[in-house]
Amino acid sequence: MAFDPVTFAVIVGGGFGTYKVIRKLFEKFKKDPQEIKEPEETQSENPIPKLVDEPSKRGSYYFIGPPKSGxxxxxxxxxxxxxxxxxxxxxxxxYTATYTTNKSKRFVSDCIRMMQKSEWPTKTQSGNTYEMDIESRKIIAMREARFVFHDYAGEVFMRAFADPAKQEESSTYAEDANKMREEMKNAKGVFLILDSAVLHNGLPEDIQDRLFYLADYMKNANASIKMAVIFSKKDMFNTNPIEPEKIFKDKEPDTFLKFQKLDTKYFFVTSVKNPEIEGGTYVPPKNYKTSQSEGIIDAALWMLDIKDKPLIQELKEIIENKIR
Incomplete structure (x- = not known):
């Protein structure tokens, strides 16, 4: 490599200059160490605020369905x-489960008291709101949720998910119907309750239509929603079992496929496993207890993504999945 006197001069000169600066600082520090101070941080006139974690929003889950579906x-x-x-x-x-309001607690207690007398709760006339707060115990943190039961008349569901082209023809239930649609837009999950006896006999056209428009609405308004399709009144088929999910798929294939695009699961449930018959009507037995139900708790735990497993078992599964 050829010798370049200019390059050599720059290197030597730069090195000598650096040496002089370091030596001067060293000598100054020897004389008075206090004079060497850490550079002070300059305070910005417009400091950037620190990010604050947004408080977790309590997910809400709603209950909807046609009239007399349960x-x-x-x-x-x-x-x-x-x-x-x-x-x-x-x-x-x-999980932990507590009522949000005293009104909610009283409503549930009053309804169960009626069922203990072999009576069904009275038909809904106006939309009251009853709520229960759920906190699921997760490994890392508690996960909050809220069951919200707006006790709308079933006719509100029929109005909310009627043919959009005919929505303006009647003002009946219009305000509540708009509220229901807004709730569906913001909900984390929804329980859609359908009468399995009505399904077995063939859904009326007006209910078929509502399910069609409900599926369309949810696809556009809240595609990430969880939907538990609840086929109620399983007790009516104790002697002649049916498969309501299969019936629904066979008779309503288009709606079934649209529901599949959502996070959907089907449940066949009953509130009263062994009802009594009075005057040709199914009623709860005397001194009824909710433990006489079937399938309802499964739907709730699925909706809330609560796995009823010991903590160690759940932790083990999480670790194994991560290793895979």
Whole structure:
């Protein structure tokens, strides 16, 4: 490599200059160490605020369905049995369940008291709101949720998900119908309650239409929603079992496929496993208890993504999945 006197001069000159600066600082420090101070941080006139974690929003889950499908009884039994399982299992329960308002607690208690007398809760006339707060015990943190039962008349569901082209023809239930659609837009999950006896006999055209428009609405307004399709009144088929999900798929294939685009699961449930018959009508037995239900707690735990497993088992599964 050829010798370049210019390059050599720059290197030597730069090195000598650096040496002089370091030597001067060293000598100054020897004389008075206090004079060497850490450079002060300059305070920005417009400091950038630190990011604050947004408080977790409590996810809301709603209950909807056509008239006489069993929405009120389903909610009442679910709320009561969730709380009783929490009490029975104590700290081992995978969740905590408490009523949001005293009105909610009284509503559930009054309905169950009627069922204990072999009576069904009275038909809904106006939309009251009843709520239960659920906190699932996760490994890392508690996950909050809220069951919200707006006790709308079934006719509100029929109005909310009628043919959009005909929505303006009638003002009946219009305000509540708009509220219901807004709730669906913001909900984390929805329980759609359908009468399995009506399904077995063939859904009326007006209900078929509502399910079609409901599926379309949810696809556009809230495609990430979880939907539990609840086929109620399983007790009516104790002697002649049916498969309602298969019937629904066979008779309503288009709606079934649209529901598949959502996070959907089907449940065949009953609030009263062994009802009595009075005057040709199915009624709860005397001194009814919600433990006499079937399938309802499964729907609740699925909706809330609560796995009723010991903590160690759940942790083991998480670790194994991560290793894979």
């Amino acid at each position: 929405k009120t009884v389903f909610f009442v039994v679910m709320a009561d049995i969730m709380q009783r399982m929490h009490i029975e299992n104590g700290d081992k329960a995978p």
